[in-house]
Amino acid sequence: MVDPHHIKTYRQHPLDFIFYRDLSLQAATAIDTSTVSDHNPLYARFKL
Secondary structure (H helix, E strand, C coil), rough: CCCHCCCEECCCEECCCCCCCCEEEEEEECCCCCCCCCCCCEEEEEEE
């Protein structure tokens, strides 16, 4: 991600990933929900 600010980490390693194949990533971001979970939702937009 361009701005991984809201990606949760453990010992400086990211906890969340988006795996994809045969798509072009248009945009990706992590949505800050620090009070709800130990993971933040990831939003990605792809082009076929």
